[in-house]
Amino acid sequence: MKFEMTENGFETETSYGKLQISANDEFGFRPYQLLVSSIAVCSGGVLRKILERKRIPANHIAIEVKEVKRNEAVANRVEKIHLHFIIDGTKIEDDKMEKIMEVTEKNCSMFQSVKDSIEVVSTFEFIN
Template identity: 80%
Template structure:
């Protein structure tokens, strides 16, 4: 990837299209939004894949970011993210979800990349 400076931030061209990044959300995605999005969507994708492999596909998964804690004293760094998964199910068993959530965390590359520096809390509920 190559990022070029613009008047209000930076941008890069991807195979999907142009990605604009700026400290001002009027001109692009803010860097912390991309970080949180990467963690949420990586975890959601891994969760989806695990459920499909176990032959318990979800009808739908919605991910809510319940909390993002930032430390203003240390460069406004992200210290905690709470992801909450809303899962529409047909055959997913309650007793299997704890193990599935552990597998999700273990196999999400983005979560594993920040595991020693950001507290990531993942919770879920079923919508049926």
């Protein structure tokens, strides 16, 4: 990837189009939004694969970012992210689902990249 400076931030060309990044959300994605998105979507993809392998189909998975805690005193550093997974599918007992969430975190490269510096809380619910 190569990032080029623009008037309002930076941009890069990807196979899916231009990605614009800026400290001002009027001109592109803010860097912390990309960080949170990477962790959320990576976790969701791993969760989906685990459920498929266990033959527990999920018709749909939505991930709601309930909280992003930032520390203004330390460069507005991201300190905590709360991801809430909403799963449309067969309900799994809470203790089994908690184990699946542990395996998800263990196998998500983005989660593993930040685990010692950002607290990531994962919760879940089932809907039909």
